[in-house]
Amino acid sequence: MDLDGKTAVVTGAGNGIGAALATRFHQAGARVVLADRDVAPLERVTSALNAVRPNSAVAVVADIGSEQGNIDLIQAAQEAFGFIHLFFANAGVAMGTFLEDTDEPTWEAAMNINLHAHRWAAKHLLGDWIAAGEGYFCSTASAAGLLSQIGSAPYSVTKHAAVAFAEWLSITYGDRGVKVTCLCPQGVNTNMLNPPGRQDGIDKRGGDVVKASGAVLEPADVADIVYDTILAEKFLVMPHAEVHTYEQRKVDDRDRWLAGMRKLQSRIFNS
Ligand SMILES: NC(=O)c1ccc[n+]([C@@H]2O[C@H](COP(=O)([O-])OP(=O)(O)OC[C@H]3O[C@@H](n4cnc5c(N)ncnc54)[C@H](O)[C@@H]3O)[C@@H](O)[C@H]2O)c1
Numbered sequence: 001m002d003l004d005g006k007t008a009v010v011t012g013a014g015n016g017i018g019a020a021l022a023t024r025f026h027q028a029g030a031r032v033v034l035a036d037r038d039v040a041p042l043e044r045v046t047s048a049l050n051a052v053r054p055n056s057a058v059a060v061v062a063d064i065g066s067e068q069g070n071i072d073l074i075q076a077a078q079e080a081f082g083f084i085h086l087f088f089a090n091a092g093v094a095m096g097t098f099l100e101d102t103d104e105p106t107w108e109a110a111m112n113i114n115l116h117a118h119r120w121a122a123k124h125l126l127g128d129w130i131a132a133g134e135g136y137f138c139s140t141a142s143a144a145g146l147l148s149q150i151g152s153a154p155y156s157v158t159k160h161a162a163v164a165f166a167e168w169l170s171i172t173y174g175d176r177g178v179k180v181t182c183l184c185p186q187g188v189n190t191n192m193l194n195p196p197g198r199q200d201g202i203d204k205r206g207g208d209v210v211k212a213s214g215a216v217l218e219p220a221d222v223a224d225i226v227y228d229t230i231l232a233e234k235f236l237v238m239p240h241a242e243v244h245t246y247e248q249r250k251v252d253d254r255d256r257w258l259a260g261m262r263k264l265q266s267r268i269f270n271s
Helices: 016-027 039-052 067-081 104-132 153-176 205-212 219-231 241-252 254-269
Strands: 007-011 031-036 057-061 086-089 135-140 178-183
Touching: 007 016, 007 067, 016 031, 016 039, 016 086, 016 135, 016 219, 031 039, 031 067, 039 057, 057 067, 067 104, 086 104, 104 135, 104 153, 104 178, 135 153, 135 219, 153 178, 178 219, 205 254, 241 254
Parallel strands: 007 031, 007 086, 031 057, 086 135, 135 178
Antiparallel strands: none
16 A cells, blocks of 8 residues: 555544654654544644654544544544544543443543444445455554453443454445454553553553553554554454464363463452
8 A cells, every 4th residue: 555645534532652653754754643532642743743844734623422523523634634534532531440430421431432433434434445445444443352350341342342443344345345453462552551640540460461461562563563463464462472372272272261360360459
C-alpha cells in the first residue's frame, strides 16, 4: 500500500499508541486526522505534525463513545481531506475491575468505547469503501482480547469482542476490497499502563500483571510494527511474541490454561 497522499484517521491520537500511529503514518506521507477528547495533547501532536509538513494534519475533538461522535468525526475528516483510506479505531479505556465493584455506567462506557466505537465507525465507512473497492480498518484490541485481563471483566470482554468484530469484518468484506488489521499488544508504555497521578476506580494491580508478563514496549516501536503489518496487508499484529505462546497453550488445553491463570490471579490479588 502506497501511503503517499492517502488519508488516515486515528482515534485516541492525543496520547500513547494513537499519537505514535498518527506520527508513523504521517511520516510515510499520509495526511492524518487526529481525534481525541483530550484536547491539549491532541493539539500538541497535531501541531508537531504540521510543523514537519504544513496542512497535513487536522485535529478533531471527538468523543467516539457514541454513534453520533463517530459520524461527526468521519464527516469532519472527509471535509478536511476527502476519501478516508485508513481508519484506526484505537481509542480505548481500561475501566472496571471485578463484577461486584463495576457499576452499569462503567460497563456501558467500556462497551461503547472499546467495542461499539469500532462498529459505529465501520458502519459509516463501509458504504464509501465498498463503492471504491478499497478501505483499511485497523482496530486496536489487546492481548487481553486473545487471552484475558486478570482483574478486569469489562476490559477482557470488550477486547475479546473487538477481536471478534475485526475478524468478522475481514471475513464479511475482505473480498470486496476492505482490509482489516487487528493490533493485540501486551504492555505498552502509555498513560493507560502507567496512569499519571491518582486514578479513582482503577485497580493498578491489573497493570502490574501486564508489566510482569513480558516486555513493556514503546508506542513508537509498536507503531512501526503496525506500519509493516499494514504494508503487508496482514491481519494480526502481535508485538509480544510470548502472547503467541500463551495463546497456543490456551488453545491446546483450556483447563490447564485456566488453572494457570487462576494461580496468577491468586498470586496478585491474594498476596
Ligand atoms: N498500553 C497498553 O499496555 C495497551 C495494551 C494493549 C492494548 N492497548 C490499547 O491501546 C489503545 C490505546 O491506548 P494507550 O495505551 O495508548 O492509552 P492512552 O490512555 O495513552 O491513550 C488512549 C487515548 O484514547 C483517548 N480516548 C479514550 N476514550 C475516548 C473517547 N471516548 N473519545 C475520544 N478519545 C478517547 C484518550 O483520551 C487517550 O488519548 C487502547 O485501545 C488500549 O486498550 C494498550
